[in-house]
Amino acid sequence: MVQAKKSFDGFFKSAFTVDNVIFGFDDGKLKVLLIKRNEEPFNDFWALPGYFVQQHEDLDAAAQRVLRETTGLENVYLEQVHSFGSPGRHDFGRVITVAYYSLVKVADFELHAASIAEEVAWHDVEEISTLAFDHEEIIRVALNSLKRRIRTQPVGFKLLPPAFTLTDLQHLYEAVWEVDLEKRNFRKKILSMNLLRDLGRSQTGVAHRPARLYSFEENRYRELEEEGFNFELKEGKRK
Amino acid sequence: MVQAKKSFDGFFKSAFTVDNVIFGFDDGKLKVLLIKRNEEPFNDFWALPGYFVQQHEDLDAAAQRVLRETTGLENVYLEQVHSFGSPGRHDFGRVITVAYYSLVKVADFELHAASIAEEVAWHDVEEISTLAFDHEEIIRVALNSLKRRIRTQPVGFKLLPPAFTLTDLQHLYEAVWEVDLEKRNFRKKILSMNLLRDLGRSQTGVAHRPARLYSFEENRYRELEEEGFNFELKEGKRK
DNA sequence: ACAAAAGTGTTCGTACTACACCCATGC
DNA sequence: GCATGGGTGTAGTACGAACACTTTTGT
Numbered sequence: 001m002v003q004a005k006k007s008f009d010g011f012f013k014s015a016f017t018v019d020n021v022i023f024g025f026d027d028g029k030l031k032v033l034l035i036k037r038n039e040e041p042f043n044d045f046w047a048l049p050g051y052f053v054q055q056h057e058d059l060d061a062a063a064q065r066v067l068r069e070t071t072g073l074e075n076v077y078l079e080q081v082h083s084f085g086s087p088g089r090h091d092f093g094r095v096i097t098v099a100y101y102s103l104v105k106v107a108d109f110e111l112h113a114a115s116i117a118e119e120v121a122w123h124d125v126e127e128i129s130t131l132a133f134d135h136e137e138i139i140r141v142a143l144n145s146l147k148r149r150i151r152t153q154p155v156g157f158k159l160l161p162p163a164f165t166l167t168d169l170q171h172l173y174e175a176v177w178e179v180d181l182e183k184r185n186f187r188k189k190i191l192s193m194n195l196l197r198d199l200g201r202s203q204t205g206v207a208h209r210p211a212r213l214y215s216f217e218e219n220r221y222r223e224l225e226e227e228g229f230n231f232e233l234k235e236g237k238r239k
Numbered sequence: 240m241v242q243a244k245k246s247f248d249g250f251f252k253s254a255f256t257v258d259n260v261i262f263g264f265d266d267g268k269l270k271v272l273l274i275k276r277n278e279e280p281f282n283d284f285w286a287l288p289g290y291f292v293q294q295h296e297d298l299d300a301a302a303q304r305v306l307r308e309t310t311g312l313e314n315v316y317l318e319q320v321h322s323f324g325s326p327g328r329h330d331f332g333r334v335i336t337v338a339y340y341s342l343v344k345v346a347d348f349e350l351h352a353a354s355i356a357e358e359v360a361w362h363d364v365e366e367i368s369t370l371a372f373d374h375e376e377i378i379r380v381a382l383n384s385l386k387r388r389i390r391t392q393p394v395g396f397k398l399l400p401p402a403f404t405l406t407d408l409q410h411l412y413e414a415v416w417e418v419d420l421e422k423r424n425f426r427k428k429i430l431s432m433n434l435l436r437d438l439g440r441s442q443t444g445v446a447h448r449p450a451r452l453y454s455f456e457e458n459r460y461r462e463l464e465e466e467g468f469n470f471e472l473k474e475g476k477r478k
Numbered sequence: 479a480c481a482a483a484a485g486t487g488t489t490c491g492t493a494c495t496a497c498a499c500c501c502a503t504g505c
Numbered sequence: 506g507c508a509t510g511g512g513t514g515t516a517g518t519a520c521g522a523a524c525a526c527t528t529t530t531g532t
Contacts, residue, residue: 008254011291012332015250016324052250055333059324083322083337085255085298093251094294098322098335167484184486185521192520208483209529234521406511423513424494431493441502447510448502473494 014094018063019050019135020078021099021142022071023125024106025159030125030175031106032139035070035117041091042132046123048139050097051116063100071120072112077158078102081145082138089134097133101142103158147176154195154231157216163199165211166190177235189233195221253333257302258289258374259317260338260381261310262364263345264398269364269414270345271378274309274356280330281371285362287378289336290355302339310359311351316397317341320384321377328373336372340381342397386415393434393470396455402438404450405429416474428472434460 022033034046049070053062063078078100085096111120125143128136150156156172157164170186173179190196197217202210221231261272273285288309292301302317317339324335350359364382367375389395395411396403409425412418429435436456441449460470 008291008331010294011254012252013294014253014255015247016253016255016335052247053324055249055252056326058326059322059335080321082319083298085292085337087295087297092247096255096298096335096337098324165484182522182524183484185523187485189521203484203530205531206483207531208481209485211484404511421494421496422511424496426512428494442511444504445510446504447508448512450511 014096015052015090015092017050017052017095017097018059018066019048019097019099019138020063020067021048021081021101021139022067022073022076023101023103023142023146023159024122025172025175026106026122028171028175031122032125032128033071033073033111034121034123034131035113036119036121037116037132038118039116045132046129047132048099048135049117049120053098059098060100063098069115070113070117071109072114073104073109076102076104082141084134084138086134097138099138099142101145103146103155105159105161107161150176150233151235152230152232154216154221160216162215163201163213164215165203165213167211169214173233179235193229193231194224195231253335254291254329254331256289256291256334256336257298257305258287258336258338258377259302259306260287260320260340260378261306261312261315262340262342262381262385262398263361264411264414265345265361267410267414270361271364271367272310272312272350273360273362273370274352275358275360276355276371277357278355284371285368286371287338287374288356288359292337298337299339302337308354309352309356310348311353312343312348315341315343321380323373323377325373336377338377338381340384342385342394344398344400346400389415389472390474391469391471393455393460399455401454402440402452403454404442404452406450408453412472418474432468432470433463434470 020033024031024033033049035049037043037045037047049067051066051070053059057065059080060078064076067076067078068074079102081099081101083096083098087094089095089097106122113120125139128139130136131139150173156169156176159172160168166187169190170181170183173186174181195217196214199213199215201213203213204210263270263272272288274288276282276284276286288306290305290309292298296304298319299317303315306315306317307313318341320338320340322335322337326333328334328336345361352359364378367378369375370378389412395408395415398411399407405426408429409420409422412425413420434456435453438452438454440452442452443449
C-alpha cells in the first residue's frame with residue numbers, strides 16, 4: 001500500500017480552505033458578515049471569514065472553528081453551498097475553497113475580530129465593494145442559493161429575532177427576492193400554514209397601530225413535515 | 240511573498256479528486272453510471288467515475304476529462320453538487336472530492352472502459368451495492384439534488400430520447416420522485432407549458448393505441464424564461 | 479385631527495383534483 | 506373480440522391576485 005502511495009505523491013500538494021457566507025437581516029436590509037484581513041495575500045481587504053482546513057479536520061468542523069476564531073460566532077448551523085477551485089485563485093499555490101453559508105440573528109452575536117481578522121462587520125449585500133480572492137463570486141452563489149431556499153424551507157425565520165411582526169417577515173422576503181409582495185395575500189398564506197405562534201403581545205412606542213408579535217414554532221413545523229406538509233411561498237413579480 | 244508562503248507549507252499536503260454521478264433513464268428505471276476500479280484502493284469495487292485533479296487544472300475541466308478518460312463520455316454538461324472531505328475517506332492521505340452530476344440519454348453514448356476502469360456499466364439506482372469510498376453517500380446526495388431540480392427546471396428531458404411520449408415523461412418523474420402521478424393532470428400541465436413540439440408521428444409496433452411522439456423545444460423554453468415563465472411541477476403523494 | 483402602518487372582507491379567475499369514459503392497435 | 510395503454514371532458518374546489526376599507530397608535 002505504501003508502495004502504491006508513492007506514485008501518487010504528485011497529487012498531494014494542494015491546500016484547501018473553508019469560507020463562510022453569514023447572512024443577517026437588519027434595518028430592513030440583507031447583510032453579510034465580513035472580516036478585514038491582516039495577512040497576506042489581500043492584506044487589508046475585506047473578505048469572507050475563512051481559513052485553511054487542518055490536515056485531519058472534518059470540513060464541517062473546520063468551517064465552525066474558523067468562523068469562531070475569526071468572528072467569535074459560535075454554534076451556528078452552517079450548510080455547504082459550493083466549492084471554488086480555479087487554478088489561479090490563490091497566490092500561494094493550489095487552494096480550493098469549500099463555501100458554507102448560514103442565516104443568523106444579528107442581535108444574537110457580539111463580534112470579536114481575532115486570528116487573521118483585524119475587524120469584523122456586517123455589510124449590506126447590495127453594497128459590497130472589492131473583496132479578497134473570488135469572494136464576491138462566492139457571495140453571489142450563496143445568495144442565489146438563499147433565494148431558492150427560503151422559498152421552500154422555513155429558514156427565513158432564522159434571520160429574525162424570536163419575536164417579530166408579519167411585516168418584518170414580509171420585508172425580509174422582499175429584501176431577499178427584490179420584489180414587492182401584496183400584504184393581504186402574504187399574511188393569509190403565512191398564517192394558513194400554522195407555523196407561527198401569536199405571542200399575544202404587540203410592539204410598543206411606534207407612531208401607528210402596534211403590530212402583533214409572533215414567534216416561529218419549530219416543533220410545529222417538524223410535525224407538519226411528517227404529515228407531508230410542504231412549506232412554499234411564491235415570489236411575486238420583480239420590482 | 241515567497242517568505243510568506245514558507246509558513247503555510249504544512250497546509251499544502253492534500254489532494255483532491257472529482258467524482259461524477261451520471262444519471263440515465265432506461266427501461267422505466269433511473270440508472271447511474273459506474274466503473275469497476277482496477278487500482279488500489281478499492282481495487283475491483285464498483286465506483287463513480289472519478290480521479291485526481293491535476294495541479295493546474297480547473298475543477299470543472301477536470302470533471303470533464305476524468306469522465307472522458309474513464310467512460311468515453313464526452314461533451315456532457317456537468318454540474319457541481321457537493322464536496323466530501325471526511326478525514327478518513329481515502330487510504331492514501333487527505334483527499335477531498337468534489338462531486339458533479341449530469342443527466343444523459345443512455346442511447347447517446349457508447350461506453351469505453353479505460354484508465355482506472357476495467358468495466359463501465361449502468362446500474363439501477365435502486366439496487367446499488369457496496370461501492371468504493373463514500374460513493375454511496377455521494378449518489379444519495381446527488382439524487383436528492385436531482386429530485387429537487389427536475390421540479391423547477393426542465394432537465395428531465397435530458398434523460399429521454401429526442402422523441403418521447405408523454406407517458407415516457409410521466410414514468411420518468413414517477414421513477415425519480417417515487418410517486419404515482421395522475422395521467423390526465425400531468426398531461427394537461429405539461430402541454431399547457433408549450434414546451435413540447437408534437438412531432439406528428441406515433442409509436443409503431445405496440446399492442447395498443449400508439450402514443451404520439453414529442454420533442455422538447457429548448458429554444459421555446461429560453462424564450463418563455465425571458466418573459467418570466469417558471470417551469471414547475473408538483474410532486475404528488477408518495478407511493 | 480392627522481399621519482402611518484396594522485389588520486380584515488370579499489370578489490374574481492385560474493389552475494389543480496379526481497373520475498369516468500372513449501379510441502386505436504396487436505394478437 | 507379482447508386486452509392494453511393512449512387520449513379527452515368535466516364538475517368541484519382550493520387558492521392566489523387584486524383591491525378597498527376599518528382600526529389603533531403617537532404627535
